[in-house]
Amino acid sequence: MLTNNPKYAISIRGLTKTYANGFQALKGIDLDVQENDFFALLGPNGAGKSTIIGIISTLVRASSGTIQVFGQNVATHVYETKLSLGIVPQEINFSQFEKVGDIVITQAGYYGLRGELAKQRAEKYLRKLDLWEKRDNRSRMLSGGMKRRLMIARALVHEPRLLILDEPTAGVDIELRRSMWEFLQELNRNGTTIILTTHYLEEAESLCRNIAIINQGQIVENTSMRKLLDKLARQTLIFDTCDELKTLPAFNDSDIQCNAIDSHSFEVSLSTSRDINGLYAALSDQGVLIKGMRNKTNRLEELFLSSLKS
Numbered sequence: 001m002l003t004n005n006p007k008y009a010i011s012i013r014g015l016t017k018t019y020a021n022g023f024q025a026l027k028g029i030d031l032d033v034q035e036n037d038f039f040a041l042l043g044p045n046g047a048g049k050s051t052i053i054g055i056i057s058t059l060v061r062a063s064s065g066t067i068q069v070f071g072q073n074v075a076t077h078v079y080e081t082k083l084s085l086g087i088v089p090q091e092i093n094f095s096q097f098e099k100v101g102d103i104v105i106t107q108a109g110y111y112g113l114r115g116e117l118a119k120q121r122a123e124k125y126l127r128k129l130d131l132w133e134k135r136d137n138r139s140r141m142l143s144g145g146m147k148r149r150l151m152i153a154r155a156l157v158h159e160p161r162l163l164i165l166d167e168p169t170a171g172v173d174i175e176l177r178r179s180m181w182e183f184l185q186e187l188n189r190n191g192t193t194i195i196l197t198t199h200y201l202e203e204a205e206s207l208c209r210n211i212a213i214i215n216q217g218q219i220v221e222n223t224s225m226r227k228l229l230d231k232l233a234r235q236t237l238i239f240d241t242c243d244e245l246k247t248l249p250a251f252n253d254s255d256i257q258c259n260a261i262d263s264h265s266f267e268v269s270l271s272t273s274r275d276i277n278g279l280y281a282a283l284s285d286q287g288v289l290i291k292g293m294r295n296k297t298n299r300l301e302e303l304f305l306s307s308l309k310s
């Protein structure tokens with residue numbers, strides 16, 4: 001049962017999307033993002049990140065499911081949700097021939113900000129994003145990085161409570177990436193909830209407190225950044241024994257956890273930084289003869305190994 005809970009910036013329940021060609025891009029997404037969070041939606045290309053953002057911003061129609069923004073249903077409260085949302089899409093989508101200042105002032109007008117107020121807001125965000133000197137230039141004269149910053153200034157002009165950025169640093173050089181991160185962190189400290197999609201683990205790690213990982217239209221992990229990093233820092237090894245196991249091997253080390261699988265195998269989990277020779281020595285001391293050992297990979301590790309490593 002969906003409850004109206006405004007403490008969540010975003011609350012998604014049972015979201016599915018099947019495109020006209022029959023492709024199912026989202027297969028039942030449930031996701032909550034707390035107010036004031038800095039949240040990462042991480043996933044490889046084609047996972048469904050932009051589709052979710054498209055539905056939140058009412059540009060894409062969901063096949064089923066609901067989304068609430070600050071407790072209000074996006075589908076039934078279109079104007080209210082638009083007021084509380086700022087979206088920075090992946091592709092640059094302002095007019096190349098319009099002047100930088102006019103682009104932001106025009107956007108302010110869409111939100112009912114007129115005259116002096118619109119100009120003041122435009123100035124405030126163009127200054128914050130280091131674009132004030134460029135206000136009279138046509139936008140096609142801007143560098144790639146400036147265009148990205150203009151997208152952010154434009155999304156912020158109505159001072160939304162929630163800012164969503166779709167791959168904000170794709171193709172952005174490292175120096176600019178860092179200054180963009182600093183700007184976003186300050187915005188978040190001042191109370192704006194931020195959600196970003198990325199396929200860089202490093203970016204999510206530097207910025208975000210909580211994270212969801214999406215793959216093939218499904219959420220495969222939804223946790224804090226800290227817990228995810230802890231999880232990725234551990235490995236699980238499966239040992240097959242020559243003889244039947246009467247008791248589970250004991251390791252005098254709190255980092256090592258051992259679980260039985262069946263009468264001739266068990267699994268051991270330990271930090272990836274650990275040397276496993278010590279494991280063999282401890283097993284040999286206990287008279288456990290090992291027939292074979294293999295790495296157990298879980299879905300998360302496979303995902304990171306295949307396409308999410310930055």
Ligand code: ADP
Pocket residue numbers: 019020021023025043044045046047048049050051052
């Ligand atoms: P991401 O943002 O994670 O890269 P997208 O949400 O853009 O992923 O896409 C998810 C999947 O849906 C991809 O396989 C993509 O090809 C497909 N897709 C996106 N838009 C459309 C569309 N308009 N028609 C058909 N398939 C689409």
